[in-house]
Amino acid sequence: MAEEKKSFMQQFMDFLNKYGVIGLAIAFVMGAAVTKLVSALVADLIMPIVGALIPGGDWRAATLVIANIKFMVGDFVGALIDFIIIAFVIFMIVKTIVKDKK
Numbered sequence: 001m002a003e004e005k006k007s008f009m010q011q012f013m014d015f016l017n018k019y020g021v022i023g024l025a026i027a028f029v030m031g032a033a034v035t036k037l038v039s040a041l042v043a044d045l046i047m048p049i050v051g052a053l054i055p056g057g058d059w060r061a062a063t064l065v066i067a068n069i070k071f072m073v074g075d076f077v078g079a080l081i082d083f084i085i086i087a088f089v090i091f092m093i094v095k096t097i098v099k100d101k102k
Helices: 008-019 021-053 073-101
Strands: 064-066 069-071
Touching: 008 021, 021 073
Parallel strands: none
Antiparallel strands: 064 069
16 A cells, blocks of 8 residues: 655644654743843843942953953853853753652
8 A cells, every 4th residue: 555645834834743843942042031030130230239239230241451452351251250140051851750750
């Protein structure tokens, strides 16, 4: 018995289901949303406290000038702190999900 030929749409839907593309797309969108949320948390709630403790306040604008090279040290440190907090939040979410599956 010959296998029935599938339409392009059926083949596409089989692809989406077989490789979990829809789940991956949802995870990507959720990851982007969590990143925006945590970045806002850091920028709006945590960093003002840090800025109040540091003389001069605007530490993200701090630069280090060596010869004619200007290093944006404050911006880098801010991005590093954002990354660490985002990575920690994602770690805690994944840890909770994996614990619930066991």
